[in-house]
Amino acid sequence: MNNDSFPTQIFDPFDVKSPVECYKLRIIAVYCLIIFFLSLTANSVLLWILIYFKELRNSMNAFMLALSVCNLIGSLIELPMVVISNFNCKWVFKRSGCQYGGFFMYAIGCISIFLLTAISFERFYIIYKPLSIKTLNYKFSIIIIIFCSLFGSLWAAFPVLGWSHYSLEGALTSCSVEWNERTVNVVSYNITIFTFVYVLPLCAIIFSNIKLIIMIRNLPKFLNNSNGTLDRKMIKKIRVEKELTISALILIAGFMISWTPYAIVSMYTAFFNHGKMDPLTATIPSLFAKLSLVWSSGIYIFTNKQVLKKFKKQFFNIEEQKSLTLMQSKFQDQVSASKEELQSLPA
Known part of the structure; x- marks a missing residue:
């Protein structure tokens, strides 16, 4: 019998069952679902604060605004696809869905690392000469953000255009x-x-941040040696910029901690270990990297005193409660004083 008479089944690499047990994949799905809701909350809150309060519109916050938008897009586009696929124990969005999800998530990763590099140099520029301390022009920051976005998107577009390609990974x-x-x-x-996209930006970030740490440590000495030549306004501004820089350092450290395990595993797979890593082991670093969608905004909210103050005021009414308590205390003091005056009068 001629074998050509039987239809040949074409293997689809995007329609295969995961080699990882379903119960483990569903745990991953729940984990990603938690990240999804936390990311929506943290990034939406930070976006609202930075947009609503005009006094927070500076170069540092412009970069944070862009980073939060990236995180929000990644959460809304890529995480639902991962959650649904893990609940179904296989990728359910075929080749086109892989191209779509892979492009957006990879673009967001590239844009984020370029934005963090820009933040590092922005902080370095501001702290380098405390006496002439000034922020970048807000419009110039927007230009840098646009450049980072286009440059990051270009690297993510190459696999779609034919230089390499997107494929299923890990599980x-x-x-x-x-x-x-x-x-x-x-x-x-x-x-x-x-x-x-990794080594050169990482070197730039490490170099600028080591310099920043040294300069921050020397700021108290600089202020003590100023001999009263600085007015209060300048001293306050230097201290505010110092706090912003510390927030940026913590933010960058969190991002690099999130993504470095994934970068190491990817590099190991690409150049040393051809497809021999256990699927679940290969997936764990990418799950850890997804935490960056949450804690970049979360870290910034709770380490930036200006943003934290606005957050408490708008969502917990803390500032108004303190003011009300202070007014009540003053009123009670006045009442007590009046009673004492009345008691001291002769009958």
Whole structure:
């Protein structure tokens, strides 16, 4: 019998069951669902505060606004696809969904690291000379944000255009850039992105932040040696910028802690270990990286005193409660004083 008479079934690499047990995948789905709601809450709150209060519109907050928008887009687009796929124990969005989800998540990762590099240099520029301390022009910050967004999106667009490609990774319930293939097309892209999207920005961030830490440690000495040449306004501004810089350092440290395990595993898979890593082990670093969608905004809200003050005032009414308590205390003092005066009068 001629074998050609039987229809040949075409293998679809985007329609395969995950090698990881379903109960483990559903735990991952619940984890991603929690991140989804936390990210929506934290990023929405920070966006609302930064947009509503005009006095918070400075260069640092402009970068944070852009970072929160990125996190929100990533949460709304990529996380629901991952949650649904893990509940179904397989990727359910086919090739087109993998291209779509992979592009947006990878673009957000690239844009975020470029924005953090810009934040590092913005802080370095401001703290470098405390006497001439000034912020970047707000419009210039917007230009830098647009450049970071376009540059990050370009790197994410290359796999869609044919330089490498997006594929299922780890447990086969999420998509990323192809790491396992050994073709010139894929390897050349991986080497290039590790150089220009991870190593060079990381070196720039480390260099500028080491300099920032040294300068922050020397600020108290600088203020003590000013011999009264600085007015109160300038001293206050220097201290505010110092607090902003500490917030930025914590934010950057959190982001790098989130993404470094994923970068290491991806590099190991791409250049040293061809498809031999356990699927669940390969998935865990990407799950850890997703925490950056939440705690970049969360860290900034609770480490930036200006933002935290607005947050407490708007959502917990703390400032007004303190004012009311103070008024009640003054009123009670006045009443007590009046009673004492009345008692001291002769009968």
